Amino acid sequence: MDEYSNLKDLGFSQYEATCYMTLVGNHPVNGSQLSKISGIARSRIYDVLRNLISKGYVIEVNSGQYAPLPADEVVRRLKRNFNSNIKVFEEKIAAASKKNDLEFVWTITGYENVMEKAIEMIKNAENEIYVRLFPKAYQHLDQYLIQADKRGVNIRYIAMGKTAKKFDIQVIHPDHEHLQQTIGGRSIEVITDKSEALVGIFETDKEDSSAINWTRNQWFIVANRDSLRHDFYHCFLEKILDQHQDPTTDEKRIYKIIKEDN
DSSP: GGGGGGGGGGTTTHHHHHHHHHHSSSSBOOOHHHHHHHHHOOHHHHHHHHHHHHHHHHEEEETEEEEEEOOOHHHHHHHHHHHHHHHHHHHHHHHHHHOSSSOOOEEEHHHHHHHHHHHHHHHOSSEEEEEOOOOHHHHHHHHHHHHHHHHOEEEEESSSSSSOOOOOEEEETTHHHHHHHTTEEEEEEEEEEHHHHEEEEEETTGGOOOOOOEEOOHHHHHHHHHHHHHHHHHHHHIIIIOOOOOOOOHHHHHHHHTTTTO
């Protein structure tokens, strides 16, 4: 009977789940037959049937003969009930929420969990995304950033490795070859719509245990977004002061956009 244990999350008891699933493949049957097929004791089977009848999942088609509600109808009812409960929960949460400007900084561990959060943020972005990504991360996230770019979101992209130009506002960090050793791992920064930030370092050899920060705290977001804006300036200054080269027309255009990007 344990094979149906996940149905407990849908409001079925273990016996109810077993009884209903047995009826799906064997109906109509009487209580005695159902007891033998399902493995539910005869002393319990009628109580289980009464519960399922009261929930509307089973009917008595003839005297002592039982059949299940069609599975597609059960699924529709479960979805409707779930959505209704979620709506009520949202209303209760909204009514109970404390109204203030305080936002905590949360930590996410596990590389895939962090990528999942980054993808969610990118998919939900409407106006702007600032990112600074090492190659492993941008291999995961670039396809979603490209989709965001196509729907009109302004992408501000700092690549921590050599990569083809994919976005209008894109630079390669001048210290990308040494920075991983300097900071002890690979950083990740994703800041969307000036409203969410995902920031941290995947420590070398501790990728899945590294704590990455996620928050809607405005001070945290402003500070980290400005850090990324200044990384663009770093790229241009390194070219002017260290390489003794003049910025290209396109770099001057990017500089002007970032400068005005308050």
